[in-house]
Amino acid sequence: EVATWSDQVWLSGGVCTSMPLGLSMEEIVVETGRRLGYRDGNWIDAARYQVHNTVCRIVDDPQKWSHKVNDQAIVVGWAGYDQNTAYLAPEHFLAHSFREAFALSCHSGVLKGQGPDGKLLVVMSEDARGWRLETLLVTLQQLESKSFVQLTAEIEAVAALAYARLQAADARWVSDWGQVALRINPNGPLTNGGSDGDNGQTGRKLAMDYYGPRVPQGGGALSGKHLTHIDRIGSYAARQAAVHAVQTGAKECLIRIAYAPNLMDPLEISWEVDGRCERVPGSFFNFETMCDRYHASVINQHLAQGRHFFDASLPWNAAPWPDGIKLPEAHAVSPTFEIM
Secondary structure, three states, X not given: OEEEEOOEEEEOOEEEEOOOOOOOHHHHHHHHHHHHXXXXXXXXXXXXXXEEEOOEEEEOOHHHOOOOOOOXXXXXXXXXOOHHHOOOOHHHHHHHHHHHHHHHHHHHOOOOOOOOOEEEEEEEEEEOOEEEEEEEEEEEOOOOOOOHHHHHHHHHHHHHHHHHHXXXXXXXXXXXXXXXXXXXXXXXXOOOOHHHOOOEEOOOOHHHHXXXXXXOOOOOOOOOOOOOOHHHHHXXXXXXXXXXXXXXXXXXXXXXXXXXXXXXXXXXXXXXXXXXXXXXXXXXXXXXXXXXXXXXXXXXXXXXXXXXXXXXXXXXXXXXXXXXOOOOOOOEOOOOEEXX
8 A cells, every 4th residue: 555645655565576676665666756757847756755664575476365366356347338439438438538648748748747647527418419528627737837828728739639539530529629618727727736735545546447437336446456356357357248248239238246255256246238248158257267368467557547448458458359268159138137
């Protein structure tokens, strides 16, 4: 666990790695902060962090603790719409698309050096004619030396270009950019962002890691734990099964799965499906089967930026269904709530 406020960082818990870490925990904190953009010139300089470290570090095989279902869990998988929204609800896909555009611009575009702290909120409507973006709220940390007027103009330019690219790729985004109410830093210039503007703890804001506020979530964090932790690997498997359901005919699919410690198979699997589709068998959610299917090589730091279900290259978001996955004879799921 990590908690931070101002120039103080508290680390707790335990870490098991198969090889010794090349850096101390304090060095990892500083390096991570500087990589994010908290360096000289920013309100926060990660080099000034005072790190309070009580982490227990063990060099051993991490799977000694995760070779089985080691906790109870309820995991949730959801998919809807189509691959043009990454099988996400359009408002969630839209927010992530803007986030990616601003992150890239702050790294190497017209907003270079601004941030890294920021927030987005989108308001949109949906009907038979398409999707209408009504309001975009952008809050972005800026350098003290940056003109606020210039910043707002640059934010508007980045957002307009990102929206134009969305419209070029998908005609369902029907609002003209001129119809969108754009609100930028309504409180005025934000300079003291990061840990000096708010406190933070790992595990928060799971709605963005999952599927946005429209879809319920199981509650377990996806980042900061071994891939084989049941909260994480079970959520990925549920997502892949839901994507497959949509690919084979469902309009929308929500899957909830309950696990108990030391049991390889779920206690319960429930499906809520709008339409008819192929449903994977219950054995798809067996713990050992999931561990064989997903490999740690696909896990990287970028997932913690909210890309768990946004990144189409990840196996559980795959379209079409990956090679090598054998399903029993397909059978249809009626549009009802089912429990097996």
